[in-house]
Amino acid sequence: MSGAQVVAGGGDFRPRVEKLLTDILGLMGFPARLDLQDATDGSLSVALHFESGTPPSVEPGKRSQVLDSLQFLLNKMLHRPGVERRWVMLGAGAHPEPRPRRDAAAQQQAAAAAPVTSVAQAAAATPAQPPARAAAPAPAAQPQQRNARGGQPAQQAAKPAQAQAPAKSAEADERTLQVEEDPAFREAVRKLAEKSASLGRFYAFAAMKTEDRARVLKAVEGVGGVKVAAEGEGRNRRVVFTPAKPAPMPKRSLLPDDDEDDVDA
Known part of the structure; x- marks a missing residue:
């Protein structure tokens, strides 16, 4: 075999799309008439005209999670290794609007037009910062002062009363x-x-x-x-x-029936 890729938009692409969509919709229980046409962005647009009512959460002319999931599944089945990809878009009752896509050339032009700032320019634009002051030495630790009666330190005695309250009340009886x-x-x-x-x-x-x-x-x-x-x-x-008198479990089964009378004494 040659190393050339098979073009996804070849003569058998549309029949494959129709066959897969017809089978999937039939298994879902929502058969539909398919209207296929080439979109302006190069994808294949498919309008689904449901014959016996639309699936749940699907409204004509609007996107939905059901159609997005079906579209994702269909493209996964179509895009096999060695085949050039061509996206398939699905719409309920009408053709979907093509999604805007930026090609690689436009992205390269936008990146080239962006201004480039050198390291020297960035350094010149940044205002000079004054030198940081040396940190002041930490004050020496003061000895704890006792209260007038020589008991616990005054700082501990000044703790609020709610700190000594229990953290959680007991369960009600x-x-x-x-x-x-x-x-x-x-x-x-x-x-x-x-x-x-x-x-x-x-x-x-x-x-x-x-x-x-x-x-x-x-x-x-x-x-x-x-x-x-x-x-x-x-x-x-x-x-x-x-x-009051627990009985051991029967030896013949780890999960015995509670109504058994042959419990070991």
Whole structure:
């Protein structure tokens, strides 16, 4: 084979574009009639006239993320190694406006026309700076003065009272909250507590509101063989069911069914 590149705008370019676009739009479920024409900037412009309505977020005559993604995919499939690139532009219901592009010659002319400043000119344009003054010596450290009673230093005694306040208040106790009772919720929680006590399994409720944690703690009152308490802080706070007699997990499975009765004693 010779080292010459295959021209993308050859005789088979338009049929390839039509075939790929027709297949892609058919797989998307939005078949369209294609109108191809050569654009002024050298690209191939394609107007998509959808036959059964436009895809979501696509409006005729306007750009959209759907068409931009389809255009990017199409050009990636067309521009293979060894083939001269020719860009394909897509538009919904009409031909897209060509994007302005600056060619290499215009960029070179703009760079040549830019003024060049030499190092000497830059130094002459920069005003001379006065010499920096020597830094003043740091004052000698003064000994800390004691207060009149000979106690802690006066500077420490003058600290504001709020600095000694606790940084974060403790979590509120859900048992003290007054919440409305939900009979169905209460029955389900009591059954889980009884299950934890009978099977010796640990359970926990996470990502619950403070009011729901309060309902859980009030619902398990009177259930024996299990201890239920709220643990953790902030988003990690949860309600934990701890059986009085924990039972080991069955040896035959790491994730047994909770309803199994063959738990090892």
